[in-house]
Amino acid sequence: MTAALPPMITTTPIATPTTATQTMQRARRARRGVKIRITVPIIIIGLYVIGAITVPVIYGFDPLRTELVDRLKPPGTTLSNGSIAFLGTDQIGQDLFAQMMMGARVSLAVGASTLIFAGLAGVTVGLLAGHFGGWMDTVLMRIADVQLAFPAILLAILLASVLGQGLTNIIIVLSIANWVVFARVTRSQVLALKNREFVEAGRALGAGHFHLIVRTLLPGCVAPILVVATVEFGHVILAEAALSFLGVGVPIGVPSLGSTIQAGTAYLTSAWWISTLPGIALAGLVLATGVLGDALRDFYDPTLRGA
Amino acid sequence: MLGFVARRLLLAVFVLWGAVTVVFVVVRLVPADPALLMAGETATPEQLAALRAEMGLDQPLIAQYLQYVGNTLTGDFGRSYTQFVPAMDLIAQVLPNTALLALLACLLAVGVSFPLGLLAALRVNRFSDRAVTTLSLTTQSLPGFWIGIVLMLVFSRQLGWLPSAGLDSPQSLILPTITLALPFIAILTRMVRSGLIEVMGEGYITTARSKGLSERTVIFPHAIRNALIPVVTLVGLEFGTLLGGAVITETVFSFPGIGRLLVFSIGVRDYATVQACVVVIAVAFVLVNLFVDLLYGFLDPRVRNSR
Amino acid sequence: MTEPATARVDSLEGDPPLLRVEGLEVEFSTSAGVLRALDGVSFEVRAGETLAILGESGSGKSVTAQAVMALLPQPAGSIVGGRIWYGGRDIAAEPVKQVRKLCATEIAMIFQDPLSSLNPVFRVGDQVAEPFRRRRGMDKRQALGKALELLKRVGIPNAETRIRDYPHQFSGGQRQRIMIAMAIALKPRLLIADEPTTALDVTVQAQIMDLLADLQAETGMGLILISHDLGVVADVAQRAAIMYAGRVVETGSIREIYDHPAHPYPKGLLESIPSEGARGQRLTPISGSPPNLLAVPSGCPFHPRCEFAIDVCRTDVPMLRRPEGWEAGHEAACHRSEEVL
Numbered sequence: 001m002t003a004a005l006p007p008m009i010t011t012t013p014i015a016t017p018t019t020a021t022q023t024m025q026r027a028r029r030a031r032r033g034v035k036i037r038i039t040v041p042i043i044i045i046g047l048y049v050i051g052a053i054t055v056p057v058i059y060g061f062d063p064l065r066t067e068l069v070d071r072l073k074p075p076g077t078t079l080s081n082g083s084i085a086f087l088g089t090d091q092i093g094q095d096l097f098a099q100m101m102m103g104a105r106v107s108l109a110v111g112a113s114t115l116i117f118a119g120l121a122g123v124t125v126g127l128l129a130g131h132f133g134g135w136m137d138t139v140l141m142r143i144a145d146v147q148l149a150f151p152a153i154l155l156a157i158l159l160a161s162v163l164g165q166g167l168t169n170i171i172i173v174l175s176i177a178n179w180v181v182f183a184r185v186t187r188s189q190v191l192a193l194k195n196r197e198f199v200e201a202g203r204a205l206g207a208g209h210f211h212l213i214v215r216t217l218l219p220g221c222v223a224p225i226l227v228v229a230t231v232e233f234g235h236v237i238l239a240e241a242a243l244s245f246l247g248v249g250v251p252i253g254v255p256s257l258g259s260t261i262q263a264g265t266a267y268l269t270s271a272w273w274i275s276t277l278p279g280i281a282l283a284g285l286v287l288a289t290g291v292l293g294d295a296l297r298d299f300y301d302p303t304l305r306g307a
Numbered sequence: 308m309l310g311f312v313a314r315r316l317l318l319a320v321f322v323l324w325g326a327v328t329v330v331f332v333v334v335r336l337v338p339a340d341p342a343l344l345m346a347g348e349t350a351t352p353e354q355l356a357a358l359r360a361e362m363g364l365d366q367p368l369i370a371q372y373l374q375y376v377g378n379t380l381t382g383d384f385g386r387s388y389t390q391f392v393p394a395m396d397l398i399a400q401v402l403p404n405t406a407l408l409a410l411l412a413c414l415l416a417v418g419v420s421f422p423l424g425l426l427a428a429l430r431v432n433r434f435s436d437r438a439v440t441t442l443s444l445t446t447q448s449l450p451g452f453w454i455g456i457v458l459m460l461v462f463s464r465q466l467g468w469l470p471s472a473g474l475d476s477p478q479s480l481i482l483p484t485i486t487l488a489l490p491f492i493a494i495l496t497r498m499v500r501s502g503l504i505e506v507m508g509e510g511y512i513t514t515a516r517s518k519g520l521s522e523r524t525v526i527f528p529h530a531i532r533n534a535l536i537p538v539v540t541l542v543g544l545e546f547g548t549l550l551g552g553a554v555i556t557e558t559v560f561s562f563p564g565i566g567r568l569l570v571f572s573i574g575v576r577d578y579a580t581v582q583a584c585v586v587v588i589a590v591a592f593v594l595v596n597l598f599v600d601l602l603y604g605f606l607d608p609r610v611r612n613s614r
Numbered sequence: 615m616t617e618p619a620t621a622r623v624d625s626l627e628g629d630p631p632l633l634r635v636e637g638l639e640v641e642f643s644t645s646a647g648v649l650r651a652l653d654g655v656s657f658e659v660r661a662g663e664t665l666a667i668l669g670e671s672g673s674g675k676s677v678t679a680q681a682v683m684a685l686l687p688q689p690a691g692s693i694v695g696g697r698i699w700y701g702g703r704d705i706a707a708e709p710v711k712q713v714r715k716l717c718a719t720e721i722a723m724i725f726q727d728p729l730s731s732l733n734p735v736f737r738v739g740d741q742v743a744e745p746f747r748r749r750r751g752m753d754k755r756q757a758l759g760k761a762l763e764l765l766k767r768v769g770i771p772n773a774e775t776r777i778r779d780y781p782h783q784f785s786g787g788q789r790q791r792i793m794i795a796m797a798i799a800l801k802p803r804l805l806i807a808d809e810p811t812t813a814l815d816v817t818v819q820a821q822i823m824d825l826l827a828d829l830q831a832e833t834g835m836g837l838i839l840i841s842h843d844l845g846v847v848a849d850v851a852q853r854a855a856i857m858y859a860g861r862v863v864e865t866g867s868i869r870e871i872y873d874h875p876a877h878p879y880p881k882g883l884l885e886s887i888p889s890e891g892a893r894g895q896r897l898t899p900i901s902g903s904p905p906n907l908l909a910v911p912s913g914c915p916f917h918p919r920c921e922f923a924i925d926v927c928r929t930d931v932p933m934l935r936r937p938e939g940w941e942a943g944h945e946a947a948c949h950r951s952e953e954v955l
Contacts, residue, residue, distance in 0.1 A: 022560070037313050060447030135432050145318070148544070150589055153551030155329075161573040162333055164511055207427055238450050245452045246570055265559075279453030286448035294444070508687075510730035517683055518745050518796065519717035532735045608780040609734055 037295035041288040048104050048285050055101035063102070065251050067093030072271040087275045091263060093253075100278050103257035104285065110170055111237045115229050117175035118236075122182025123225060125212050129183065130190025141187070144180045151178040153242060160248035164217060170249055175238050185228045189221045223300040231293035234286040241282055257282045311604050311611060319597045326589040327379050330582055331372055347420060384583035389575050394583035398565060402587065404474055405553055405564035411480060412549065413485035417542075422491045424499025431504060431527070446493035451552045455486035456561035472561040479562075487556045498541050502534040509533070536607050543599030547592050567603055631658035632701075632804050632836045633682065633721070638706065639695035640681050640860075649907040651677040653860040654696070656934070661803060664830065664837040666868060667845035668883075669857035670904050675840045678857075679707070679806045683723055684713035700804075718745050726809035728789035732781035738792050739765075739777035745799040745861035764795040766823060787818035791825065798829055804836040805829075811846060823850055844887060848872065856880045859905045859915035862934060868943030876937045876946035876955055878920050882953075914949065922954040 014226035047205045055061075070093035078084050079095070087097040129140040147155075156173045163169040193199055194217075202216045244258030257278045264274025340357040343350070350358070359365050362385065363374055384394040414425045427439040430602065446454075459482060464473035470479045506512065507530055516522075554566030561567065565584055572580035604611045640652035646823045659665045667675045678894040680686045681693055684705075698706040700720065707714045717723075727729040728752035733741060742764055743757035752760070758777065765773040768791040770784075781789055790810060797805060807826060811819035829838050829848055839848050847854065848868065855865040856879065875881040882900040905911055914932050917923040926949050936944060937951035948955075 031456070073461070117405065142321065142325075146322050146329065148547070150326060150329065150585075150593060151547030151551040153548075153554065154585060154588055157569065157573065158330070158333055158581070161581060234448060238448075239449050242452060242551075246555065246558060248573060257448070258452075261456065265456060268456065269464050272460055275453070275456050279457070282453070283445070283449045283576060287445055290444050290448050382719065510727060510734040512724060513685055514731045514793070514796075515724065515733070516685055517717050517723045518748075519713075519714050519719060520744070520748055522711075526749060529736075530732055533733070536735070607735060609782050 010110055019299055034295055034299050038299065041292035041295070044284065044288040045292070048288075049108060051101045052108055053104040056098055056105065059095055059098035061095075061098040061102050063094075063099075063192065063255055065092075065094070066135065069093070072267060072274075074271070075277075076181055082207040087277055088122055088258070088271070090274050091267055091271070096260075096273060096277060098258065099255045100259055100281050102255050103260055103278060104281065106167070106254060106256040107237045107282070107285065108242060110174065110240045111131060111233050113171045114178060114236045114240075115233055117171065118178040118232070119182050119225070119229055121175065122179035123186045123218075123221070125179065125183040126186025127190060128222070130187040130194065131209065131213050131217060132168075140183070144183055147176075147180045153239060153255075156239060156243055157246065157248055160243055165248065165251040167250065167254070170240055170243060173243070174239055177239070178236060181228055181232055182225065185224050186221050189224050190217050193217055193220045223296075227297045227300060230289055230296055234289035234293070237289075238286055287307075312601060315600045320592050323377075323590060328372075328584055330585050330589075331375050334578055334582055335368070357611070370592075373613065379586060379588060384586070385574070387573075387577050387580045389577045389580075394502050394577075394580040397568060397580055398583055400586055401564050401568050403454070404562065405566060408480065408483055408487060408556070408562065408564060409549060409553055411484045412491060412553075415484060415488040416491040416495055419488070420495035421499055423492075423496045425526075427496070427500040428503035428507065436500075440500070443493040443496045446489055449490070451486060451490050452555045453560050454489055455482070455556055458482050458486055459559070465549045476561050479560075483556050483560045483562050485516075486559065487549065487552050490552060490595075494540070494545055494548070495542065498538050499534065502538050502604055503530060506534045532606070537604065539602055539606060540598055543596045546595045546599075550588050550592055554563060581598040618664060619679065620679045620896045629661065633659050633838075634658040634699040635678070636699070637696040638678065638681060638693065638698065640677055640686065640691060641694050642687075642691045644690065644908075644929070647908050648712070650910065651691070651860050651907060652681065652696075653856070655860070655862050656696075657855045657862060657865060659804065659836040659838055661836050662830070662834045664839055664851040665796035666851035666854040667838060667840045667857060668842065668847065668854055668880075670842060671857075672858040672904050672907065673857040674691070675842075675857050677806055677860075679838070680700055680839055682806065683717055683721060684710045685723075690748070708896055716924075718749060718797075718802060719800045721804045722800070722808065723791070723806040723808065724810050727780065727813045727937070728786060729813075732789060736780070736782055737778055738781060739783070741781075742777075742792065742796045742799060744800070745796065749800060761795070764799055765792065768795040769796075769821075785818075786814050787821060790822050791812060792819075794822075794825060794829070798833070798835075801833060801919075802835060804838070806838045806840070808840045810839070812841070812843070819846065826850070844883060845871075856883075857868045859910055860907065861947065863916065863948070864946040865934065865943070866946075870941055870944045874940065874941050874944075874955075876914075876951040877948045878922055878946060878955070879916050881955060882919075897915050914947070922950055924950070925953060 012151075067080065067089075070085070070089050072078075072091060073079065073085060073089040073093075075088040075096075076084065076086055077088065079089065079093075085097065087094045087095075087100070090096055090099060125140050127139040135296070141232070150158075156177045159173040159176060160169060163173065173189075199212070199216050202212055205217070240249060240256065241258030241261070244256040245262045250256040250259055260278045261282075262273045264271065264278075267274055342355050342362060356365075363371050366374075382395050386392065390397060423439050423443075425437040425546055430436045459471045462469045462482060469482055470476065471482070473479055491557055511533075512525060512530060515525045520529075521547075541582045550566075553564060554569060556562065557564040557566035558570050565587065569581060569584040569588075572584065635658070636656050637882055638652050638655040640648065640749055642649050642651050655674065655678055657665065657667070666680060669675045670928075673949060677686070677691070680691070682700075686692065688710075693706050696706060697704045700716065705716065732738065737794065739761050739921060742761035743752075743754070746752045746757035746760050747754065750757075750794070762773055765777060770776055770788055770791055774782075775877055781792070785793065789841070789871075790813075794810075805826075811822050814822060823846065826837065826839075829835075837850075839847050839851055852869050853860045853866065853880065854868045854871050856862065856871070856877070858879050862879050864871060864875065866876075871880055875884060879900070882898070885898045888897060900919055905915055905918075911918050911928075913929045914920070914923070914927045917927040920927065930949070932947040932949045934945045934947045937946055940946075
């Protein structure tokens with residue numbers, strides 16, 4: 001059973017005319033499937049990015065402005081200044097859509113910075129542990145074990161409570177809570193690559209540690225790291241929202257999606273939209289990263305394709 | 308088997324020690340004077356000195372650390388400065404509630420996700436599989452606190468069927484349990500699905516079929532017993548996510564549990580209670596994982612018989 | 615080796631074949647397209663006879679076994695044409711569920727890698743006893759008793775205690791013995807062995823082949839031996855079918871094929887094996903590589919690698935036929951057998 005199938009190479013099959021067309025169709029459909037699952041989420045994430053950059057500017061968003069006459073207006077209301085708040089307003093009369101896009105700005109910024117810091121730290125640790133093995137591997141991975149003994153969100157809460165509120169602190173906290181994932185994935189990929197011929201060849205040719213790690217192992221780890229980074233991006237955004245919801249995240253006056261949802265809980269009965277709509281916006285962004293992550297995994301790991 | 312258990316126990320002890328140390332380090336990271344934080348700005352220098360002495364802050368760091376570890380071993384985390392009782396007593400009051408909530412959520416999650424994952428795995432790429440996969444990915448992308456808020460909005464505020472806060476009756480458990488279980492169900496379903504798909508491609512499944520067994524027998528027990536092994540480990544790891552989720556769920560539903568105690572204590576800077584909560588949650592997580600590791604040994608004879 | 619071959623010729627006229635495969639066609643749909651894994655495969659096996667199916671990986675030999683046992687990976691693989699006759703029924707036309715009833719009781723199979731073919735989390739005794747319990751409705755004690763007998767028969771030392779061990783506690787050869795015990799449990803009339811010794815040490819290979827031969831002599835079952843190794847099957851099989859790109863390119867008695875190959879591919883295979891007679895000579899490998907089944911060459915699929923290929927080979931698919939001057943029962947799918955071989 002093992003050797004029954006030849007490697008899947010996409011070439012034009014020449015069987016009978018009917019199977020040939022069928023083959024082409026199915027192959028095209030399969031490739032299109034992955035392509036769609038990659039492009040659509042990227043477009044969605046792109047829209048969030050554009051919205052997060054432009055909308056607060058267009059609306060002239062100012063988190064400190066209060067417009068008492070426009071408080072708690074339902075979606076579609078015409079406001080005192082003549083504009084239409086198509087997602088309604090919040091408890092201080094802010095346009096909810098502008099506020100959500102401002103929140104998306106925070107989410108995206110925190111997510112991206114965290115990925116960079118956690119990714120750099122995690123990948124470095126993973127490369128070192130995997131390449132050198134021995135005591136270095138043991139020590140680094142035991143540290144990772146201890147780290148994992150803390151539910152990430154708990155560690156974040158603890159650190160945030162100590163460090164206080166602030167965007168920098170959130171990024172630090174989430175980076176500390178998330179580097180382990182990168183370290184583990186990189187390490188296991190390095191271990192898998194380590195005994196492959198091209199790495200052995202590099203070693204046999206007398207390549208130094210630095211060269212082996214940076215030129216030989218690192219490129220082989222890029223694909224799984226990319227997949228993990230995509231999925232983690234969503235997780236980080238969710239974690240940031242949770243921290244802000246709990247009141248240990250963004251400082252007061254910075255509208256994050258989480259803090260907007262939290263603020264809305266006091267008005268659940270009178271203004272349901274304040275808590276629910278930002279949640280949907282958040283879910284849309286996270287879902288896009290999740291789908292993208294899955295699609296990238298299918299794209300880079302053909303053994304899982306079609307499974 | 309004995310060696311296996313001993314190694315696992317050793318690792319658990321090590322991880323716990325690490326976790327306890329991390330809490331110590333993090334709390335000592337506080338830029339401000341912990342005594343000042345607890346006593347408040349209005350405290351006199353004499354009061355502060357007395358407080359420092361009581362907390363052992365006047366001693367060298369090593370001595371503080373040793374005393375702290377010693378106290379932790381006996382479950383003594385000092386007094387709560389807001390409620391004037393030992394922090395452990397506060398935890399003892401609410402811990403059973405959280406345990407009950409976590410247990411119910413676990414049972415619900417396992418009860419729902421196993422059939423769903425099985426259904427999806429056996430109908431790979433068909434409608435039911437796509438429905439289950441899409442649904443779980445969407446659920447995974449939703450912030451847990453937002454799910455809680457929406458459930459509360461619909462089932463207690465709008466429909467008035469269930470209580471929205473507290474723990475006064477068994478009904479009070481329903482919404483928090485569902486909120487806590489939903490993200491877990493999503494993760495677990497995907498794991499069961501991918502685990503089963505992988506197992507169904509294994510050689511022993513082909514063997515079982517070649518023995519002329521019915522497809523039912525091929526799945527129960529041949530496939531399930533093997534698919535269960537990785538899933539069980541992942542359940543252990545994801546238990547941390549569940550505990551983190553408990554912190555949020557309890558906050559949303561004002562549920563008297565350790566998570567709400569933690570968030571409340573952070574708000575009032577009651578560091579003794581914060582430390583106690585974090586350590587207790589970490590202990591719970593490590594114990595669950597120890598149990599899971601032992602279960603793993605029970606399920607997989609290859610692990611059991613290795614040295 | 616000559617002895618069973620002559621014995622077979624006597625039975626050839628008498629009883630009908632146990633299994634007869636006619637023009638079998640199997641397709642797989644993969645994400646890269648639909649590939650035709652089997653394209654008109656025909657052969658037959660009689661009781662007490664050993665048929666070797668030989669070919670490179672990807673030639674379709676394992677797929678043939680999977681098709682017979684209704685083990686084609688679902689939903690990717692399906693039988694799209696041809697017949698599989700067993701016991702007067704065309705089982706290619708029957709639903710999988712129906713065919714599975716024949717598995718183990720009539721036709722059984724052993725696989726290449728005995729470690730992955732045994733369920734790692736169940737005791738070997740339970741696995742060997744399973745056919746008795748599930749198919750014969752025996753109680754656990756009775757079934758385990760039967761399993762013990764079988765384990766002893768296939769030569770597991772200390773079977774009484776080892777029956778409680780798990781697969782990973784056995785050596786490769788012992789695992790394959792356990793697989794064999796499981797396969798012969800319900801006394802099947804046909805055993806398909808898919809590369810049974812490929813994953814084993816050379817010394818163990820011979821023991822397993824001997825065991826299979828002994829069991830066959832004892833029970834009179836038919837045996838299909840799938841292999842890529844012409845040497846392994848030479849002493850055990852009476853007849854062979856050689857496959858290339860999902861087709862049978864040559865079939866006949868193994869002596870005939872080895873001595874007078876009628877197709878350039880088997881000829882090339884034989885020349886690439888080191889042999890006693892050719893000591894000191896250079897081995898001749900077959901140039902090129904096996905075809906991609908998604909893009910099987912037109913005409914004779916072997917033509918790009920064939921030194922004798924002419925225009926007709928590139929356009930017309932050669933049919934299996936007996937070349938003039940070759941013995942009865944020896945067939946090859948080559949346009950130019952007579953001219954060049």
